[in-house]
Amino acid sequence: MPEKRESAESLTLPVTSLTVEHLCDISFPVRPRAFPTMRGVQLLANSEEGQVVGHRLNGTMYEYSGTAVVTDDGVTTGEPRCLIHTDDEADILMSGIARIPPYLNEPQQTIYPETQRTWVNGWGMVMFETEAEDYLWLNSAASVLQVATRGSEVFFRVLRLL
Numbered sequence: 001m002p003e004k005r006e007s008a009e010s011l012t013l014p015v016t017s018l019t020v021e022h023l024c025d026i027s028f029p030v031r032p033r034a035f036p037t038m039r040g041v042q043l044l045a046n047s048e049e050g051q052v053v054g055h056r057l058n059g060t061m062y063e064y065s066g067t068a069v070v071t072d073d074g075v076t077t078g079e080p081r082c083l084i085h086t087d088d089e090a091d092i093l094m095s096g097i098a099r100i101p102p103y104l105n106e107p108q109q110t111i112y113p114e115t116q117r118t119w120v121n122g123w124g125m126v127m128f129e130t131e132a133e134d135y136l137w138l139n140s141a142a143s144v145l146q147v148a149t150r151g152s153e154v155f156f157r158v159l160r161l162l
Contacts, residue, residue: 020159023143024054026061026082027155032068040071043078047154052084054158059086074102080124080145080156090132094158098124100147122147126158 028050032043045068050061061082068078081095100122124145128138141160148155 019162020144021162022055023158023160024052024057024084025155025157026084027051027053027153028061028064029152030064030066030154031152032066037069040069043068043070043076045154050082052086056160057084057086057092057158059084059090061085076100076122078124080126086132086135088134090130090135092128092130092132092135092138094126094128096124096126096145098122098145098147 028047030045030047032045034041034043036042043066045064045066047064048062050064052059052061061084064080064082066078066080068076070076076099078098078100079096080098081093084092084094086092124147126143126145128135128141128143130136130138143158143160145159146157148157
């Protein structure tokens with residue numbers, strides 16, 4: 001007879017929502033290059049500079065580099081990476097992984113209709129690395145990002161889980 005196992009639900013109630021803190025929004029222009037591969041369509045994107053605006057992080061984004069693959073089912077999995085240079089001269093490396101569901105199968109949330117910015121229902125996990133004293137807390141932060149697009153401009157909303 002199989003051993004009966006307890007689920008985590010018996011130990012604590014399941015989490016149905018998360019408390020987050022808005023760290024920043026990052027916006028930058030991008031023109032990805034696409035080419036077919038055995039795994040799907042590969043996308044390579046780079047951007048030299050962007051803007052970082054937020055409650056906890058403000059400054060300039062440099063050297064964005066992203067790779068992504070779009071599989072036959074329309075799911076995009078990407079790996080963003082960039083340097084955030086804050087207004088107070090700190091350098092922070094941000095890297096992560098993101099997943100965006102197929103555009104046609106998932107409802108899109110259009111925020112700010114006057115600017116035509118579309119938040120796709122894609123989310124990612126990001127990590128930070130820095131030696132800057134005022135930002136050491138980022139090294140252990142659990143953070144997520146939400147992805148938006150407008151034409152050739154990309155927007156990341158970065159949120160820290162509390």
